[in-house]
Amino acid sequence: MAATITPIDSERDRKRRLEDHDHGSGRRPPNDKNDKRTGGGDDGDNWNNRPQGRRGPREKLGRYRLAIFFALAGDLMFFIAIVSAFFVSQASGRYDAYNNYINQWLPTTVPPILWLNTATLIISSATIEIARRRMFQETHAMEEWLGIGKPTSKRAIPWLTATIVLGLLFLTGQWLAWNQLHLQRVFMRTNPSSHFFFLITGVHAVHLFLGIAALMAALIGLYRSRQLENRQILVDCSAWYWHSMGIFWLFLFTLLAFFQ
Amino acid sequence: MTPQPGTPISNPSAIIPKRARRVFTTDHHTIGIQYLILALVSVIIGTTLSLHMRIHLSWPQLNIERILPGSYLAIMTVHGTIMLFFVLTTAPQSGFGNLILPAQIGARRMALPLINALSFWLTALALVILCSSAFTDAGSPLSGWTAYPPLSAVASAGPGQGLGLDLWLFSIAIFGIAATMSSINTLVTIIRFRCEGMTWDRLPLTVWGWFTAALLSILAFSVLLAALVLLFCDRHAGTSFFIPTGNLVNGVIHSTSHPGNGSPLLWLHLFWFFGHPEVYIAILPGMGLTSMILANFSRRRVFAYRTMITTTLLIGLLGILVWGHHMFVAGLSPFATSAFSISSIAIAIPASAKVISWLATTWRSRPHYTTPMLFALGFVSLFITGGLTGPILAQPILDQYLHNTFFVVAHFHLIMAMSGIFGLFAATYYWFPLITATTTKPGRLMSEALGRWHFWTTLIGAYATFIPMHLTGLAGEPRHYSQLAGIPNAAGQLIANLRPLNSFITHAAIFLACAQIFFLVNLVKSLKNGAVAPQNPWHATTLEWHPSLATNSTVAASNEKIAVYRSPCEYMGPEPESFLTQWDTDSPIHSNRE
Ligand code: HEM
Ligand SMILES: [Cu+2]
Numbered sequence: 072m073a074a075t076i077t078p079i080d081s082e083r084d085r086k087r088r089l090e091d092h093d094h095g096s097g098r099r100p101p102n103d104k105n106d107k108r109t110g111g112g113d114d115g116d117n118w119n120n121r122p123q124g125r126r127g128p129r130e131k132l133g134r135y136r137l138a139i140f141f142a143l144a145g146d147l148m149f150f151i152a153i154v155s156a157f158f159v160s161q162a163s164g165r166y167d168a169y170n171n172y173i174n175q176w177l178p179t180t181v182p183p184i185l186w187l188n189t190a191t192l193i194i195s196s197a198t199i200e201i202a203r204r205r206m207f208q209e210t211h212a213m214e215e216w217l218g219i220g221k222p223t224s225k226r227a228i229p230w231l232t233a234t235i236v237l238g239l240l241f242l243t244g245q246w247l248a249w250n251q252l253h254l255q256r257v258f259m260r261t262n263p264s265s266h267f268f269f270l271i272t273g274v275h276a277v278h279l280f281l282g283i284a285a286l287m288a289a290l291i292g293l294y295r296s297r298q299l300e301n302r303q304i305l306v307d308c309s310a311w312y313w314h315s316m317g318i319f320w321l322f323l324f325t326l327l328a329f330f331q
Numbered sequence: 332m333t334p335q336p337g338t339p340i341s342n343p344s345a346i347i348p349k350r351a352r353r354v355f356t357t358d359h360h361t362i363g364i365q366y367l368i369l370a371l372v373s374v375i376i377g378t379t380l381s382l383h384m385r386i387h388l389s390w391p392q393l394n395i396e397r398i399l400p401g402s403y404l405a406i407m408t409v410h411g412t413i414m415l416f417f418v419l420t421t422a423p424q425s426g427f428g429n430l431i432l433p434a435q436i437g438a439r440r441m442a443l444p445l446i447n448a449l450s451f452w453l454t455a456l457a458l459v460i461l462c463s464s465a466f467t468d469a470g471s472p473l474s475g476w477t478a479y480p481p482l483s484a485v486a487s488a489g490p491g492q493g494l495g496l497d498l499w500l501f502s503i504a505i506f507g508i509a510a511t512m513s514s515i516n517t518l519v520t521i522i523r524f525r526c527e528g529m530t531w532d533r534l535p536l537t538v539w540g541w542f543t544a545a546l547l548s549i550l551a552f553s554v555l556l557a558a559l560v561l562l563f564c565d566r567h568a569g570t571s572f573f574i575p576t577g578n579l580v581n582g583v584i585h586s587t588s589h590p591g592n593g594s595p596l597l598w599l600h601l602f603w604f605f606g607h608p609e610v611y612i613a614i615l616p617g618m619g620l621t622s623m624i625l626a627n628f629s630r631r632r633v634f635a636y637r638t639m640i641t642t643t644l645l646i647g648l649l650g651i652l653v654w655g656h657h658m659f660v661a662g663l664s665p666f667a668t669s670a671f672s673i674s675s676i677a678i679a680i681p682a683s684a685k686v687i688s689w690l691a692t693t694w695r696s697r698p699h700y701t702t703p704m705l706f707a708l709g710f711v712s713l714f715i716t717g718g719l720t721g722p723i724l725a726q727p728i729l730d731q732y733l734h735n736t737f738f739v740v741a742h743f744h745l746i747m748a749m750s751g752i753f754g755l756f757a758a759t760y761y762w763f764p765l766i767t768a769t770t771t772k773p774g775r776l777m778s779e780a781l782g783r784w785h786f787w788t789t790l791i792g793a794y795a796t797f798i799p800m801h802l803t804g805l806a807g808e809p810r811h812y813s814q815l816a817g818i819p820n821a822a823g824q825l826i827a828n829l830r831p832l833n834s835f836i837t838h839a840a841i842f843l844a845c846a847q848i849f850f851l852v853n854l855v856k857s858l859k860n861g862a863v864a865p866q867n868p869w870h871a872t873t874l875e876w877h878p879s880l881a882t883n884s885t886v887a888a889s890n891e892k893i894a895v896y897r898s899p900c901e902y903m904g905p906e907p908e909s910f911l912t913q914w915d916t917d918s919p920i921h922s923n924r925e
Contacts, residue, residue, distance in 0.1 A: 260569030
């Protein structure tokens with residue numbers, strides 16, 4: 072947070088050591104002895120001599136996190152708008168020619184499988200969190216700085232894969248839920264409540280689909296990217312997105328299950 | 332993109348070899364220019380369409396649209412959508428935001444270059460989709476930039492309400508996503524990339540304008556996207572979010588296939604929750620620039636700088652709470668109406684505070700009347716004239732009468748369209764050296780003589796076009812009517828009496844459009860042959876003129892330290908040469924402050 076309030080020295084000063092293949096973009100880990108031991112962030116590091124935005128894994132990460140949080144704030148508004156529409160529609164009726172008040176809202180009973188799906192999504196949040204934390208495991212990050220393989224990625228990949236599988240499972244579950252409703256002859260067009268049931272689960276599924284795409288991108292990144300920094304960002308940002316979709320779902324599910 | 336080791340690189344774009352790379356670049360300066368070009372193309376399309384409408388209204392016998400009343404509405408829809416979204420939202424926020432914002436906060440680039448490039452290309456795609464609607468069989472949609480249901484929810488409501496409106500929906504959805512991404516980029520840049528010493532209260536007011544507009548964009552466009560999704564479902568998934576029971580369109584009841592009792596009012600709520608902030612997104616950067624330009628050419632501090640920051644944020648906040656003033660005649664409950672009326676009139680308070688600051692900054696200052704200064708003063712003038720009708724319209728009882736008349740058209744064209752455009756002109760004349768400079772070529776200035784001609788003709792044209800619309804509106808001329816002649820009965824007589832005035836308006840509009848030739852000529856001439864600009868041609872204090880941040884700087888991305896030691900606008904007396912830039916270290920007169 073300190074850096075937010077007073078940006079520190081290094082933007083002013085762009086250090087390059089071309090003879091050492093360091094053109095100032097901060098791609099290479101710090102390479103004096105001191106840094107090798109500290110990995111940055113300590114007294115002896117030279118992060119501060121780097122251009123702004125490249126001062127260390129944390130700074131670039133912080134920037135992307137901030138971006139993803141703003142994006143999620145917008146997304147929150149998206150869902151808030153839909154939920155407001157839900158309550159407005161639920162409460163609105165009309166008077167017919169005989170002065171009878173008519174409200175066509177027939178509560179949709181949520182298919183029980185949604186409970187299972189919800190559980191799946193909660194578990195997937197846990198797996199992605201494990202993957203995320205593994206990307207930041209200090210000793211393993213250290214080993215990477217030293218050039219000993221990619222231990223962080225190796226240990227995160229299984230959990231990331233598990234999350235993708237759980238995500239797909241959730242989507243399949245949602246699809247089953249829609250099918251079950253269809254078998255009960257409840258379609259999106261059936262009545263205002265079912266409009267919202269399908270709409271809400273639908274747009275949430277689209278979001279989750281994008282989340283899975285992001286996780287896959289992160290997975291590819293784990294294999295392809297040689298920079299720890301970028302891999303951390305990929306996993307971290309998709310993880311926050313994933314968590315948020317989980318939390319949004321909990322609210323939306325509560326709405327659908329108990330506020331019909 | 333990786334620079335070759337060993338090459339002394341000064342500008343990342345210099346090492347990108349291919350021409351394609353230059354078009355699909357992530358360089359913020361190029362993206363800014365691409366946005367401005369997009370806005371320029373859009374404004375030319377939009378202006379042409381508006382002249383079509385005026386000519387059709389005044390001289391229907393010419394029958395220039397050669398077609399049905401529907402095409403008038405289609406032209407109006409595309410005009411409004413293009414102007415509001417693709418001109419007034421992109422150019423100030425993303426165009427000048429990319430060109431100027433990073434340098435003004437002492438950074439050398441934007442925070443998220445890839446997102447930045449992506450958002451530009453999505454915006455371009457959205458524009459193409461919107462324009463492509465004109466080439467479908469039934470043409471562009473008819474329902475205006477506000478797309479009110481139930482007509483917008485039913486494909487048979489008119490030509491263009493089928494495929495045309497679908498294309499409109501896609502276009503605006505893509506545009507909204509792009510605008511959100513661009514705003515995220517702006518916000519992260521401002522929060523994370525300020526140089527040392529650039530504290531929040533030292534940020535130029537332009538940056539505050541961009542910041543607030545970006546916050547509003549994120550909130551507003553998300554809600555718009557939700558509304559678009561609902562409308563799309565109504566059109567294609569058989570839902571009835573917005574379609575009421577017994578919806579009778581063109582003699583056919585349309586709710587039989589749709590259950591439920593949807594409410595068009597719901598769309599109005601969602602749309603205007605977006606729509607009102609949207610108009611502030613269009614104007615806030617211009618407000619900030621006006622403050623800075625007035626101060627610069629008056630050689631005065633911005634009057635009540637901190638209050639100006641506060642009012643910018645306050646306008647943003649209140650802007651979220653007033654959407655209902657667009658719905659006074661739509662059937663809101665009287666309680667809601669009163670609440671929205673009060674909040675709308677309340678927004679006049681920060682707006683007036685801004686006007687007072689502008690006036691106080693220039694008052695008795697002997698300003699230098701350069702072209703940017705003239706346009707900034709024009710902004711103030713138009714903002715006042717247009718703003719005065721705001722509180723009138725914000726009274727439900729008056730709005731009952733005025734809502735669907737040209738009075739509203741006059742209000743928003745003066746306060747938003749004209750003020751916004753004047754802000755853009757001020758920005759272009761002021762920052763032209765920075766727009767034109769490259770690492771190899773110096774920046775150029777636009778011609779002052781042509782600029783002055785442009786200003787005065789545009790100002791006269793703007794007032795001549797839009798002031799009389801108040802009168803025709805008060806006399807009852809409705810908006811969105813393609814034909815004012817040949818209406819029977821007393822109302823028709825009333826409108827017929829307005830024909831001379833309407834013909835005057837049309838002449839004025841043509842004059843206003845022609846006045847822009849001065850601008851275009853100036854633009855083309857100055858791009859190549861304009862006077863070479865000195866380092867800091869306007870003797871400005873803000874960082875975009877810093878020798879190693881300005882675009883033509885050969886030392887860009889050098890090792891030079893960028894740091895800020897003071898607030899903007901430290902002018903010492905009326906002589907242009909005595910001032911302290913934000914990056915000046917020595918502080919002869921203020922050394923004992925703080
Ligand atoms: C003093 C502050 C303002 C007040 C009280 C105010 C009030 C209103 C009201 C009540 C309406 C609705 C009129 C109707 O449809 O019957 C309106 C319309 C409009 N206003 Fe303002 N306004 C203010 C400032 C602004 C500003 C600063 C902008 C833009 C920069 C703006 C842009 C618009 C637009 C675009 C419309 C018409 C939208 C449409 O129907 O297409 N207004 N204003
Ligand atoms: Cu408004």
